[in-house]
Amino acid sequence: MNEAMIVSLLTITIRAGVSLLYATLGEIFTERSGILNLGVEGIMMTGAATAFAVAFHSDSAWLGLGVAMLVGAMMSFTHAFLTITLRADQVVTGLALTLFGTGLASFMGQRLGPGGETMVGLQGPVFPRIPIPVLEDIPILGPSMFNQDVLAYALYLLLPLMWFYLRKTQPGLHLRAVGDNPAAADVLGVPVKLSRYLYTIFGGCLMGVAGAHLSMAYLQGWAQNITGGRGWIAIALVIFATWDPLRAAVGALLFGGINALQFRLQAAGTTIPSSFLNMMPYFFTILVLVLITWGEAVRKRLGAPAALGIPYIREEKH
Amino acid sequence: MSKPSQENWYAKLIDIALPIFATLAALIVGAVMLLLLNVNPIEAYAALWEGAFGSQNALAETLVKATPLLLVGLGICISFRGDVINIGGEGQMIVGAIIGTQVGLRMVDSPGWLVVPLALLAGFAGGALWGGIPGLLKAYFNVNEILSTVMMNAIAVQLMTFLLRGPMIDPAQAELASKIPQTARLMENFRLPRWIPTRLHLGALIAVVLAVLVYILLWRTTWGYRIRSVGQNPDASAYAGIQVKNYIVLALVLSGAFAGLAGVMQVYGVNYRMITDGSGSGFTGRAGFNGIVAALFGQLHPLGTIPASILFGALLVGANKMQRVVQVPSALVIALNGLVVVFVVSSEIWRRKRQRRRLAAEMALQEGAPGESDGSEAAHYGGEVD
Numbered sequence: 001m002n003e004a005m006i007v008s009l010l011t012i013t014i015r016a017g018v019s020l021l022y023a024t025l026g027e028i029f030t031e032r033s034g035i036l037n038l039g040v041e042g043i044m045m046t047g048a049a050t051a052f053a054v055a056f057h058s059d060s061a062w063l064g065l066g067v068a069m070l071v072g073a074m075m076s077f078t079h080a081f082l083t084i085t086l087r088a089d090q091v092v093t094g095l096a097l098t099l100f101g102t103g104l105a106s107f108m109g110q111r112l113g114p115g116g117e118t119m120v121g122l123q124g125p126v127f128p129r130i131p132i133p134v135l136e137d138i139p140i141l142g143p144s145m146f147n148q149d150v151l152a153y154a155l156y157l158l159l160p161l162m163w164f165y166l167r168k169t170q171p172g173l174h175l176r177a178v179g180d181n182p183a184a185a186d187v188l189g190v191p192v193k194l195s196r197y198l199y200t201i202f203g204g205c206l207m208g209v210a211g212a213h214l215s216m217a218y219l220q221g222w223a224q225n226i227t228g229g230r231g232w233i234a235i236a237l238v239i240f241a242t243w244d245p246l247r248a249a250v251g252a253l254l255f256g257g258i259n260a261l262q263f264r265l266q267a268a269g270t271t272i273p274s275s276f277l278n279m280m281p282y283f284f285t286i287l288v289l290v291l292i293t294w295g296e297a298v299r300k301r302l303g304a305p306a307a308l309g310i311p312y313i314r315e316e317k318h
Numbered sequence: 319m320s321k322p323s324q325e326n327w328y329a330k331l332i333d334i335a336l337p338i339f340a341t342l343a344a345l346i347v348g349a350v351m352l353l354l355l356n357v358n359p360i361e362a363y364a365a366l367w368e369g370a371f372g373s374q375n376a377l378a379e380t381l382v383k384a385t386p387l388l389l390v391g392l393g394i395c396i397s398f399r400g401d402v403i404n405i406g407g408e409g410q411m412i413v414g415a416i417i418g419t420q421v422g423l424r425m426v427d428s429p430g431w432l433v434v435p436l437a438l439l440a441g442f443a444g445g446a447l448w449g450g451i452p453g454l455l456k457a458y459f460n461v462n463e464i465l466s467t468v469m470m471n472a473i474a475v476q477l478m479t480f481l482l483r484g485p486m487i488d489p490a491q492a493e494l495a496s497k498i499p500q501t502a503r504l505m506e507n508f509r510l511p512r513w514i515p516t517r518l519h520l521g522a523l524i525a526v527v528l529a530v531l532v533y534i535l536l537w538r539t540t541w542g543y544r545i546r547s548v549g550q551n552p553d554a555s556a557y558a559g560i561q562v563k564n565y566i567v568l569a570l571v572l573s574g575a576f577a578g579l580a581g582v583m584q585v586y587g588v589n590y591r592m593i594t595d596g597s598g599s600g601f602t603g604r605a606g607f608n609g610i611v612a613a614l615f616g617q618l619h620p621l622g623t624i625p626a627s628i629l630f631g632a633l634l635v636g637a638n639k640m641q642r643v644v645q646v647p648s649a650l651v652i653a654l655n656g657l658v659v660v661f662v663v664s665s666e667i668w669r670r671k672r673q674r675r676r677l678a679a680e681m682a683l684q685e686g687a688p689g690e691s692d693g694s695e696a697a698h699y700g701g702e703v704d
Contacts, residue, residue: 038464082660091403091464092614093660099607100656107647229472236465275480282469282476289461 010144017256023234026206038094041231042101047211076204179305369639370632378516384631390609393576400569401549406467407606409474414578417444430507445578453570457563500593519587
């Protein structure tokens, strides 16, 4: 393998990893607050569709991104309202959100092109790759890491910030408390329900960005079933990352790498049927889940938010 | 339990009516959405009703759509009662159908009375296999079953795409340029009997019989008791000597088996061949997901799942008609289904609250009397229809 090949493999790995990481980070913040949002796939797909449609018609990638974030926020707000205020079952609500989101997105894909036609095959505004001077001259890492789109660079900055916020700041501590022991957090004066609302909505925004990155940077266009199960992989990555942003980055790169390898193999004209290549992410997700949960010691260290999926009901006064 | 007082009976009636009110509320919200799309909601809902129940044929179609929902839903009743969340109905349907179809395609010289039951059993086994894998992973590796079943769905879809484009493709299609991914048609004597002139097939009856059997399994056998016990309190069950891991696997195996049967029945009762559009929803019609909803709607009770499946079958069939008559996008129909789910699930909370309050009142009345331990179970699921 020569240097050019390594660079291109790394570049695709990062590009594929970016949207996965945005979605994973969104789900980490959501789950840290104690809310399980299984609607990631639906939110991402709707985000991808709205981002592309808005960007195409307004000719502004940024506007598309903004609307995708807004849509993500709205959809996760619905989830928050149903599960926090109405205390509906989080699994069912999340699944309903995914069903709804994928249905809505494919409808938009069929109808939101010019003249109410399909969006498939259209060329819209994209987030281009912008090489960063000086840094791009670093061998191998330069042309792969520092020749990416704006959303990837934003992620380089966001990632350490999010880790710091979660681990080292008081609001981060409160967030973890809300997900681990809401009753104790409540006693301390942390507004449990409000926090859950805010972080669920914030998580939804990030999922919207993940969708926008798919249709405006990674794949640069709309295709039916554009997410291809990435939302589910993100949910698996949250567990893989044990609810930690930095480990999520490692996981996202791992899956991005699988994705890149898949591309390479296909380009090289492999005889492996594409169905089996398409199976790989799901197969590896299961494998990863098996590996990380193997053994009691590892399981204890996992550190899932203790109150994940459990609605918080303040003890009623007598 | 002591004779239900009049008030108690009245309260139970409200419980049963609550999902119906929830559905109505969802339809009202749907009406607002229709109005926003400039469609007359009364006209739209009339078309929906007409499409679902308006004629003998419409009714038969509703039941045809309800059959896989009921079968998948029965499996869901078993697994959710065991606190195992099986989202893998789609994949289990697909694998059941693949294996069941193989039987029919390979045993072309055998008589129908042998092949059809064998094929249904093969489908049952195929679904059991596909459900058993996440079951083993959960029991022995602590892998979250929600995730593993969803992954197994995706793998099954790819497997189906590969098989129907390659090894299992209809020899006639293999020669054509179009290469539609489908198997050859089943022999005519391998088809489930139909109620001519409609498409209603024997599978609907089988599903109803199975619903009764699942009810007996869950509430009248040791297996069922243990599955439910593990679902309610795994620690206490383990303490009582139940092999918790085995029953987690069993819950997923049975759950998958019913979905597999639903899959093979679509082949032998409706399409007479396996066909896909690559998305996986080609032949399953998303019954693997909608069956979950039907079961939850039926309060995870096998007999309650029967009317729930018919309701959702009616919504699916009626929605098609509504789409044609008043020209609403299909996404709205999906959204409407989602709304019904959400409203029903939300209404559960009030129901449970009421039930708890009622039980507390009863307990106060029976203070000192020997403990009626069934009560706590009813409070947990709130779904004892019997």
